[in-house]
Amino acid sequence: MIYDGVCSCFIFYAVLLVIKMYIIAIITGQVRLRKKAFANPEDAVRHGGLQFCRLDPTVERCRRAHRNDLENILPFLFVGAVYCLTGPSLAMARLHFLVFVLARTLHSVAYVFAMRAPTRSLAYIIGQVPCVSMAIQVLNAVATYA
Template structure:
């Protein structure tokens, strides 16, 4: 498996994306602490009292960014792993993975920093292109077997 250049490239970009998701989770925790907006009563009590068991728009924005990552990165992990098994061109595969990774990073930055529209939606759309391409190639490669 480690001789497969496509799989190594997929592993690299997937790891970057997972680390990015961890960073968003850490940012969410920091925003909760800064804004004193805790989801659980025990956390609120520990940090000043039950009145801090509440929602905050900034925390909710972080949570939406994280949820959007899960809705998009998890399918990419599946598609990319299967696509890697199809023996695609290493250069073409790397371009697929790079476009998705950069698109998701820009999407998160645009979400968390409230960048002007349509930055976030463009980043989202561009990142979907390689996923659709990989899905189509997987379907075409497996069509004779269904």
């Protein structure tokens, strides 16, 4: 199958985001092991006993970072894919995708490493700008058919 430049660009950045989500998931698992804080009794027993079936603030921070990715990246993947169908210029599409990826990466780093405020909030807001822009452009493109 042959993809146009915008579609290929979107696929590239979308896969980077999925890889980033996998990395956060792996970090969460590694922090669980290091902190001996397991969510399930069978995992705790396997790693030392039921006393390790507990919550840990660092593990929870990683889990929140991962959950935040799910809440933001999944909508981006949908809106971005539909946006590609509206025929945007490659330069504008690339800018939207790149800004989102960089903002989400900074957001994850700020979340996992508990960086000083407002780093995480600013990264979140910056990441929302291309999403809102793409959504508005999609709605404008299909409004005449609704």
